Amino acid sequence: MRLPISLLVSALLLPPLASPLSAGFPAAPAADCAGAGSNDFDGDGVDDTVVGDPFAAPGGHGGAGAVHLLFGKGERGKVVSAPSPEAGEGFGWSVKLTRLDADRCADLLIGAPYADVAGQRDAGAVYAVYGGAERKPVRLVSSTPEADAHFGWSLASDGAVIAVGAPHEDADGVEDAGAVHLFDSGSLAGERRISQDTEGVPGSSEVGDMFGWSLAVGRLGGALDEPDLAVGAPYDNDDGRGRQSGEGKRDAGSIAVLFDVREPKQEYAAKDWDLHEIVPTDAGDRLGYAMAYGQEGDVGYLAVSAPLGDGGQVKDSGLVRLFRASGTEEVAPLATLDQGADGAAGEGYGFSLAFTGEGGTRLAVGVPFDGPDQRGGVRLVPVRDPARAQLVALGGAGDHFGWSVAFSGNRLVVGAPDHGRSGAVALLGRNDGTGTLLSPGTGEVPALSEGDSADFGATVG
């Protein structure tokens, strides 16, 4: 399918701060962002952390969702909820600290994939909340909101472009084929919709591919200064080229990398991989379930997981495929990570992924169902020496520690959304093997002023 030429600006400016619409957002810190770190929302020079709770009930609105901003210097965090929370929106389903505007303070993207938009139930929305100078938050929706598309399921951004996944969008008239919506970071305009039927995009829209389930933006080839986009379709069947449906290895999953995604020529230049091109595959491996991008110097790393892949020959124990690109080399497979014989079926190695580039690139791999009691864990893998991977396991029974992972500066952030009633996160310094689980209302993590937390730590960023 052709790329739509006329694209609507779908950014909706919200009323001024005093109105109830903005009540849920923190007052923007009047900070000088000059010395801001890369994830520094308030501009104090220390990276901050954001934690999503998509099942929170702010103001008693069940499942409306909330996001907690935790500040790196340890001052009291802030709770962010949708300007007018609606029950069941899932605000905080995805979170991402990134840079949207010109100041150096980090900004915040928050997905609410079950938000109703223009009468379309569960069409989904994304909120942009600005750090640094005072600026109104913006709600971003699809120009053609579609019921049950779940726009905002996934998010990626690199400062130039925002990618928003809508994996259940009936792209090209095909149920749950999935699509990705691109926006310009600065203006939040210039929407561009990409599906598997978009010219130059590998594969074809098939029922239930869920293209856009996971996203990453980085430098993976193509023009040096232009961002490239990696898109996961974990429910894509490994069925060869051409349009198929329900054939081949079901839900093996696939990923595609689109080069120069912001300024394509006539059609996208792309690369794509089905899992079988890398390792022996099986139905239901779910390659592309989670993705992360990291950069060290001019080398870019892309990690893609198959949490039900047969890592280390252990069926369904999960694996992560590592890709590498540089200024001169297009993205190419580098290594396969797994837990070797330590893996166990269903423990979800690769359920979540995050990179940090500081002090030698390390990849955090969430294994939230690790252990017989599903306490979970995180494998910290030095990319240059994967054999020296460390296990971080702070959770208790049933905590699902590692459901989400992120880095904030050199600190590892791990979500354990099933710790206790509310869920928890751990913030771990570079060499910390120990740490405390923080729940809303403990330490400097703010509790919701009214309503219950339920899934705190489902997402971190």
Add this chain to the structure above:
Amino acid sequence: MGKSSSPGQGPSPFLSGKRVSRFAAGAAVWQEYGSTRSPGGEPPCSSPIPLAVRGIVGEEGIHPVMDVNQPGVEGLRPGDPERIGDYRLVGRLGEGGMGTVYLATAPAGRAVAVKVIKPEVAIEDGFAARFHAEVRNARRVASFCTAQVLDNGNAEDGRPYMVTEYIAGTPLSRQISTYGALEPAQLHGVALGVAAALAAIHVAGLVHRDLKPANVVLSLSGPRVIDFGIARALDSTHSFTRSGELLGSPGWWAPEQVRGLEVTPAADIFAWGCMIAYAGNGRHPYGTGNLITMATRLLNSRPDLGTLPAPLDDLVRRATAMDPRARPTAQDLLIALVGGGIAAPATAASPADPPTLISDSVLSDSWSPPANVEPDSTQVLSVLRRGTPSAASGSPAPPRPDTQPPPTPATASAAPARRRWLLAGLAVAAALAVTVAVLLSTGEGGGGQARPGTAVADGVTDVGRRIATGSLIGDPQLIVPRPPRCGLTSYEGAAAKRGQLCVIGVTVLNTGGERTPLSRVPLSLVDDLGASHAPAVTPAGSPDGLAPGGRVDGILVYDLPQGRRPAKLVGRVTEGGRKIEVRL
């Protein structure tokens, strides 16, 4: 859920399919209400001061058979306050030496019992502080075969008060005096229920000190122990005891209490033994007589235990041993009563055994209330309706003052293994359906203090957790984001018929790649006594399946008898899927 419904099939009764516009506000709620039935005219007792100091009282206090509660609820008397704290008084449940017990309504409109201390007691220096400290302790006790302590405070005139759930039913004292000895099955149920209550009290580090038939209420849901945990506040009230007024119930004292020695949980065990003998024979094991007679017999002769069915004969004999250290602990009794036999009597500090798991269902299975015990929630409600405006529909009760439970495994796969281990260790009959369990620590010895602070698993919850119907990576999952709300008289047009409505919000999410049919059989609610309840309201318009990414937020409404509380949701989420269990 546009894509999640297909018109060709009927709606699934699993959930109300409409998008819930707003979850009802309110977090944990008071899930039960009830009362302390005051021992009629009888002050609680626990003073360890030797008998001689106490003086003589009339015989009526030591005739257990005469020790009856006034049935029903009396009206308020002139001079009674209109309200105490946030509680509107609607009637009198009884009056004793220590205070008056009122039937009252909590702000949410439900029945509670409010015990207000008499001014002459309350005036003692430091009494209020001790009282509140004791009540705070009592609030730690798992509400398990006990009347849960809900609140405490000072009335406007400064008198301290405590609030407990109101237990509808017949006091054991009145049951025996009116209908005679209990049938063996009921006797066993009382023995087990009271032992369980004592275990919960002892594991919280408390001693009841005033256990007697008037403090055991036979309710439809089982025997409940009331009025615990505050007797100790009186211990230090020396001038009060010096006044010569009798505190307590001499027929139910343990020998060490009469001697003024240290009072330990074993004293409650002694009272348990006397009470079971009394309930099984219809007469007190030390007979009747005045205080001195009773005390003399207590200290000098063996009780007449009559004829009791096994294993109660042996247990009661050992419970009434003169030496507190020779008596079994409450947990020994529990284990023996659920069929595990009893170990040699613990005489000294023995190594801690694995924690004891006793199932609610074991207790409920053992309990069939006497025929005359009827649900009197209707009575209570009619009393309440006179006294209060009807409760607003769906209005939340005040938050339940409980603490966050310790983290526990949420997975169905891990928990059974642990249970198996515990049960095997105790040789409890394998056929017992162990469901929601109460975790009791094992006592250190017959006469030793129960270890305080041991985890009580009552309140372990999967609320806020993702419950897998298969793999959490690709199969639908269920979340109960918030604790159930109970104690509602009505909810969105549905009225409570059996006592109270419990409302539970549930979200089901399909993160997998397949359209998944939802179960047509709605989840059942299992209450704290192991009874299963189907939703009171058949949800309409719920989807029959969920598309990939689909989500349904629904509300399940259950009608529970008064006094029950929700323990878990069980059933299947997906058609043909595995059975899940959500501990509430």
